[in-house]
Amino acid sequence: MSWKTFPKVELHLHHEGAAPPAFIRGLAKEKSVNISGVFAEDGSYVFTDFVHFLSVYEAATQVLKTPEDYHRLTLAVLEQSAANGVVYSETFLSPDFCGNRDLSAWREFLHAIREAADQAERDMGITLRGIVTCVRHFGPDKAKQTARCAAETAGDWITGFGMGGDEGQGRQGDFAYAFDMAREAGLRLTTHAGEWGGPQSVHDALDDLRVERIGHGVRAIEDPALIERLVAENIVLEVCPGSNVALGLYPDVASHPIARLRDAGVKVTVSTDDPPFFHSTMTQEYEQLEQAFGWDEEDFAALNRSAIDAAFCTEDTRARIIKRLESQ
Template structure:
């Protein structure tokens, strides 16, 4: 039997990262440095108490989480800050063994600084290309609408995403507090995106239960669901997700950090996997939660007892659920097979 000291190294397991927010990908050291450069005061929770204690299952907790996120976003003032963020994110993915990064961004959050929605998206796309050239990690963008804003804003973003489909944008998402916007309100925006060939990847089933996930499937024709963990409360829904091949982007440390589950052991990762659900492990916002992608795979191994064969299957699921080009998928799947065929290493990191 494989043991943690003889198991294969998780940082050498090829994988795709499908759930990473733009601002939330920032390194903590970069946040502190940029805040000092721009004269921005950071609250204690983002300095001495990092990673901050978060619990967003009530309105007050979500407001605090969102406030910290908005403060972090405010340190990205110049184009060079955007280039730095994406280069460092790609470097972190390279260190984690990622061969595809799908990072989600809402251009609306930066449009006032960078001359509008189109200019902002083009800046991020150019920064992604530069990061890919520097690290070799292919990057695709998810343009993500905000549930707390008017559905017309989402339509504008969908039309923008459509213009760049095939030119770096691969998916369309919907994020923020799912208690403040029903999926059906954004159906028109997702219809625009899907007609452009973009994957549908809304958040759902994190702060709300199975109904939220079901609406993502029914109203937004979701290919993936961000989080989706509370689908486990409805066995029939879990069966539907497995049958339809919908990928759930599960972020263990985020789910615990936001109070969705009290302990990692409570996360239904094993139950969903054993039910045949496609799963892509993600980090959500490592700036606020700490651990990055390798640690999510380590949790699967050490907390839920995933064997290396099962970890390899998790990695395959992440690749299959991605918007990566066929050539990238083929290379990653081949690399996963090679990782599993190789003998375990003593390191096991």
């Protein structure tokens, strides 16, 4: 079957990382910003490895300067998601890029993003919620400022807090203060771990940050005791197979551990991470998983139910999205 119209839930999406290359190029031209080195000859983003990817990502964000830029970005991102059947999405938003962690500026950016999200829900039928995300390689002090922005805007739209960035910088526990601030504000928690940091980084995230979801987490497959812990503690993994393959963590989707993790009883979900960087869409993720593991509609329906059950949204929103998933 064609997976394009199959209703999907996506939990792991970086807002700037989902920017279509044509959108960033157009904005750079409008603003006369030189972003040479960001694109390949065919117009796609270009990078050599994970650390280089992070630097290209941050170079591309140079053109996103104003709330209006983020309003336009949000519409462009949600148009792509909705075109691939996504009915509910959570996006990682960084006050680091939206106002340099200044609370009043962050509120202006957030207002513009929410306005665009509301418009997309009316026009495209896709629901968006925000997870404020600190950037690991910017350090713990800036993470505290980011957490303050999150805590001050927590509610029914900013519903979570997390951490992305270079897993090679510092330890999960270095950021415990920021996560405690977010928790006290009622935000639900996730963090990137078990991608480049190995299984111990997942243990550290659970012990030191007390998160309920893990971004990626796929290296858990290397530690049987960790797999047992994930199952026992009902921890959900935000798995991004196409991203892991594109960055060289696994040679192909058939070698990816998502099916083994699922068979072991771990709750896994499927997302794109930074889709244009990794030449992926949610439709392509489904197609590749079907090809690699023979998954069918029942399998993907179960994955989406795990995802909406783990979503950082209100119960009213969850019930509404479940109805949409069940009406497929």
